[in-house]
Amino acid sequence: MMKLVNFTHLHDYWFVLDFENGEQKRVDLTGLIASHVSQEEIKTAHIDSEWGCLEFNNAMVDIEPKTLYGYAKQNEAEAA
Template identity: 50%
Template structure:
């Protein structure tokens, strides 16, 4: 499972596209706000070697499987609410 594309929507909300073609919109605040300040969110990029989402030139990163699992769970909770 690799991350192929990211787009910041607003604040900690991102659209994530995975290699499977699945596109998930999710709020990453609970996952990364302890490590990434809101004013550093524009540093988001996909690491070319590991396909993980990273911030602050790699100071903080999220492994693609962890990101996918978090995004799916968060999306499921939003749909159930």
């Protein structure tokens, strides 16, 4: 399983995601998390060290790295 190893919050729901395979993806996560995580709650983002998930609100909302990677790849293809 590929893990998320680092992230940078840019603004709004935009993040730079670093995966353990060395790939870095710049992605707008609005469509994935906006209905579950408010703008104010974005600052609660952290990585679960065991699973490599991106979590918000004390792990009340989490996104598996496989889902993040797939979403980023799909959005990358749509933007091209």
